[in-house]
Amino acid sequence: MTSPQNLKYTKTHEWVLLDGDIATIGVTDHAQQELGDITYLELPEEGDAISAGETFGVIESVKAASDIYSPIDGEVVERNGDAVDAPDVINASPYEGAWLIKVKIADPAQVESLMDASTYDEFAGDAH
Amino acid sequence: MGDVDGGSLKRTPLYDRHVAAGARIIPFAGWEMPVQYEGILAEHRQVRTRAGLFDLGHMGQLDVTGPDALAFLQYTTTNDVSRLGPGEAAYGMLPNDRGGVVDDIFVYRKPEGQDGYFVVINAANIDRDLARWGELAERRSDLDVTLTHLSDSLGMIAIQGPASEAIIQKLTDLDLASLPYFSLRDTEIASIPVRLGRTGYTGEDGFEIFPAIERTGDLWDAIMDAGKDEGLAPIGLGARDTLRLEARMPLYGQELGDDISPYEAGLGWAVKLDKGDFVGREFMAAVKAEGPKRKTVGFKTIGKAPAPRTHYEVQVDGKRVGEVTSGAFSPTLEENIGLALIEAAYAGVGKPLQIIVRGKPVEAVQVKVPFYKRAGK
Numbered sequence: 001m002t003s004p005q006n007l008k009y010t011k012t013h014e015w016v017l018l019d020g021d022i023a024t025i026g027v028t029d030h031a032q033q034e035l036g037d038i039t040y041l042e043l044p045e046e047g048d049a050i051s052a053g054e055t056f057g058v059i060e061s062v063k064a065a066s067d068i069y070s071p072i073d074g075e076v077v078e079r080n081g082d083a084v085d086a087p088d089v090i091n092a093s094p095y096e097g098a099w100l101i102k103v104k105i106a107d108p109a110q111v112e113s114l115m116d117a118s119t120y121d122e123f124a125g126d127a128h
Numbered sequence: 129m130g131d132v133d134g135g136s137l138k139r140t141p142l143y144d145r146h147v148a149a150g151a152r153i154i155p156f157a158g159w160e161m162p163v164q165y166e167g168i169l170a171e172h173r174q175v176r177t178r179a180g181l182f183d184l185g186h187m188g189q190l191d192v193t194g195p196d197a198l199a200f201l202q203y204t205t206t207n208d209v210s211r212l213g214p215g216e217a218a219y220g221m222l223p224n225d226r227g228g229v230v231d232d233i234f235v236y237r238k239p240e241g242q243d244g245y246f247v248v249i250n251a252a253n254i255d256r257d258l259a260r261w262g263e264l265a266e267r268r269s270d271l272d273v274t275l276t277h278l279s280d281s282l283g284m285i286a287i288q289g290p291a292s293e294a295i296i297q298k299l300t301d302l303d304l305a306s307l308p309y310f311s312l313r314d315t316e317i318a319s320i321p322v323r324l325g326r327t328g329y330t331g332e333d334g335f336e337i338f339p340a341i342e343r344t345g346d347l348w349d350a351i352m353d354a355g356k357d358e359g360l361a362p363i364g365l366g367a368r369d370t371l372r373l374e375a376r377m378p379l380y381g382q383e384l385g386d387d388i389s390p391y392e393a394g395l396g397w398a399v400k401l402d403k404g405d406f407v408g409r410e411f412m413a414a415v416k417a418e419g420p421k422r423k424t425v426g427f428k429t430i431g432k433a434p435a436p437r438t439h440y441e442v443q444v445d446g447k448r449v450g451e452v453t454s455g456a457f458s459p460t461l462e463e464n465i466g467l468a469l470i471e472a473a474y475a476g477v478g479k480p481l482q483i484i485v486r487g488k489p490v491e492a493v494q495v496k497v498p499f500y501k502r503a504g505k
Contacts, residue, residue: 040435062366
């Protein structure tokens with residue numbers, strides 16, 4: 001398993017792409033594999049504030065519901081309505097089609113402190 | 129889906145095959161079992177449209193024999209076992225002394241030429257069932273009966289789905305077209321001696337097959353090989369749960385329990401009050417006479433909504449009226465379905481319910497069950 005090098009990763013299996021002060025957040029390929037067939041997605045609205053370490057959404061598979069955690073503080077500027085309408089895109093394309101939210105962040109250093117791809121791959125491999 | 133056993137987990141003879149087939153393994157009722165292979169949705173649809181093979185090696189079996197085997201089962205189970213002809217099966221329950229249920233079970237009368245009964249029980253309940261039957265055998269020491277626990281010596285494989293008969297027919301001389309649903313025969317499949325029941329837990333036609341435990345792997349391989357043309361695939365416990373829920377079959381620990389009457393669970397049809405005395409009869413008769421205070425109802429959520437799950441609170445107009453016993457996204461209907469045990473006054477097809485998901489009410493409407501019925505049944 002090799003995760004994309006240009007992203008940062010959390011221990012709760014989210015990924016973050018930083019572009020200026022906008023962070024795009026999704027869930028990892030490892031996460032979608034663990035969840036199985038995804039059937040429902042709940043995301044915050046544009047303008048909502050989210051906080052590092054707190055849940056900002058819920059992802060449901062046939063088996064279970066799981067929280068999605070924010071690694072950063074910020075304000076939601078865009079949500080992926082297509083993924084809400086057809087959440088199985090998270091299974092098909094976790095890093096491209098299934099970005100979840102874009103967040104205007106206050107402190108880019110919060111992203112820098114996250115895991116890089118090789119550290120995450122080792123972490124996710126051990127988490128089995 | 130049952131409790132995770134904290135101790136060492138058991139494996140069926142098919143464990144290595146599941147791992148080789150890419151299954152995800154989970155702890156279930158003290159066993160390491162496959163929860164999914166390809167994915168729950170695909171496996172579910174596989175069983176509804178073609179056929180799927182299930183490892184049920186975790187489930188329990190026993191033989192009940194002796195001159196008073198019938199009298200003992202009449203006394204210790206809810207259904208009328210005396211109605212069974214040779215090789216016929218019935219669903220029933222093992223009651224506690226208060227009108228609740230210790231386990232739900234399948235009782236097969238053995239085929240022509242053999243005495244006694246063969247009983248299949250839930251994996252999670254094997255120890256408590258055996259303890260309960262042992263206690264009841266002492267209570268009825270007037271009855272001459274022998275219980276033989278077979279779980280460690282028998283394997284159990286189910287094949288379910290419309291192509292099941294065609295696949296198994298390739299491997300046996302027994303004429304399956306003339307084998308009715310809910311019947312049991314001793315036969316050979318791929319030259320392996322088995323007990324073969326035309327039963328299942330998915331709402332589809334199919335068979336449950338019991339080989340000697342050491343032949344289970346050979347039987348699995350032979351059936352998988354015979355089913356190649358029909359696209360037979362292995363199915364995990366995840367799809368087993370959504371299949372049984374669509375067919376409105378109860379799961380012990382969810383729809384059934386020590387404190388739920390069969391009449392509340394909607395299983396009064398498997399309680400035969402007129403068959404004579406049995407354990408818990410007076411309590412069950414009272415519930416039936418007064419009408420159950422709670423009912424198990426089927427429902428669907430309305431619009432795009434999160435899935436209902438076991439133990440979610442159910443409300444009507446802000447008042448708590450019960451809880452969800454089982455709920456899931458239905459792969460066949462492509463909407464959320466569930467069963468809930470609620471106060472009887474609020475039960476009725478077409479009536480509303482609100483399911484509390486993560487603190488917020490989700491609108492639902494009660495619907496007729498089963499949610500799914502196979503064509504021609």
